[in-house]
């Protein structure tokens with residue numbers, strides 16, 4: 001839910017809560033006030049009605065008292081006509097007197113208004129019976145009996161109800177000679193009721209109920225007329241003469257009920273009339289209902305207003321934030337955007353814009369530093385790589401050079417070794433190599449139990465040859481002898497130049513027979529050699545000694561033995577072979 005919607009809902013919710021609380025409190029206060037006002041108003045009306053009734057009855061009572069004294073005087077004068085006029089005039093001045101009449105002491109009507117009931121006997125009527133017994137009588141509302149037919153037309157069909165007032169008539173001696181009685185039309189009560197209701201401006205639903213002393217309704221709604229009612233108000237009247245309460249009546253309707261009772265006026269003692277004014281609570285509370293309706297309407301308006309205030313406030317707050325957010329999103333994506341717009345809608349947004357731009361500036365600076373560092377690092381890496389590559393190349397070159405030097409050294413060593421072990425002129429092994437390797441050959445032959453033979457030979461008269469043909473020719477002969485040996489013996493044999501024109505060959509795995517065969521081959525080879533510098537008939541010979549190796553002797557001893565027999569060959573005339581005896 002975005003901010004606008006959230007504030008819209010939140011403001012609306014708060015408005016609902018506030019307006020509901022205010023409405024409830026308002027209607028609660030209003031209903032309390034209205035109930036109090038309505039109650040007091042109804043109690044007031046009841047009181048006014050009660051007061052007017054009692055005063056009205058007092059006036060009628062006094063009328064009849066005055067009339068009674070006048071009638072008594074006229075009766076003394078036997079002025080019947082005067083009495084007739086008096087009664088008619090009284091009725092004329094106050095039309096609610098339905099009937100006024102004078103009886104004798106036996107209850108016979110002597111004079112009456114409009115001559116009605118004259119001559120009739122009313123001795124059994126309560127008003128007469130009370131008054132004739134010297135009790136001034138005011139009787140409660142009652143239906144018409146004798147006058148019903150005579151007065152029905154005047155009433156418009158509504159049943160006639162009267163209130164009776166009767167006063168005894170006395171003669172000069174003070175004896176009761178008759179009764180002056182009157183029937184007050186109860187229409188008076190109704191007129192009084194509507195006058196009070198109108199004066200007090202009560203609503204149309206207010207009803208007035210006058211309850212007689214036997215709890216019978218004598219004035220009120222038709223359905224209650226002449227019925228006994230029970231109401232809390234009647235009980236309250238025994239404690240207070242005015243007040244109000246709220247109660248539900250037998251018809252199921254709840255009323256605000258005002259009540260009042262005035263007990264007579266001056267010397268009029270009253271009829272114990274109780275006045276109740278009731279109005280349905282629903283009607284009384286009509287203004288509250290109206291107020292509630294209006295409150296709901298106002299609440300709806302306030303809720304909508306608040307919701308939109310929330311909406312527009314959120315819009316005002318969120319718009320710059322959204323703008324900043326959009327710019328922040330575009331940063332890095334859109335090359336045209338490189339900063340947050342400076343918005344001044346309200347101080348916080350301004351602060352945010354400044355803070356974000358400062359942050360961006362710092363990030364940019366760091367980025368630049370980082371880029372610079374990267375470039376430097378890259379540069380260093382490239383330089384170092386170049387250096388390493390160069391060092392590598394140098395190393396490779398050095399290794400190659402070293403390897404080359406090593407090879408040369410090895411070659412040199414080999415050459416030196418070869419030179420150290422080889423006779424330079426003939427290419428045969430020299431004396432040192434001969435002894436080193438000859439001994440090894442003897443040891444191996446011993447292990448393998450193989451025979452070894454030694455050839456030892458020396459060129460004959462070589463001094464003379466040198467002298468005759470020159471030293472170079474002698475060298476040429478020595479080289480040729482070397483080649484002859486190398487080409488005749490096996491690779492495992494060791495041929496060596498052991499002295500100037502002296503040679504020795506150790507023959508591996510060779511017995512005397514093989515040695516002699518090889519000696520012969522060498523003799524033949526030497527004899528057949530041809531040289532450029534000497535004539536073909538001049539041959540070179542050699543004296544040769546052979547010794548078979550004795551397993552117990554060393555190389556030197558073996559060589560000495562071969563040498564010894566070689567000298568024997570010299571002494572025997574040269575160009576021959578002598579084999580040493582074992």
Ligand SMILES: Nc1nc2c(ncn2[C@@H]2O[C@H](COP(=O)(O)OP(=O)(O)OP(=O)(O)O)[C@@H](O)[C@H]2O)c(=O)[nH]1
Nearest residue numbers: 459460461462463464466470471472474475500501
């Ligand atoms: N050309 C040449 N002559 C050499 C070399 N070495 C030794 N001689 C010569 O060989 C000769 C050896 O002479 P002698 O020891 O007297 O022996 P000979 O003359 O051969 O006599 P017999 O051995 O008794 O037959 C000397 O004259 C040396 O100078 C060499 O390398 N080259």
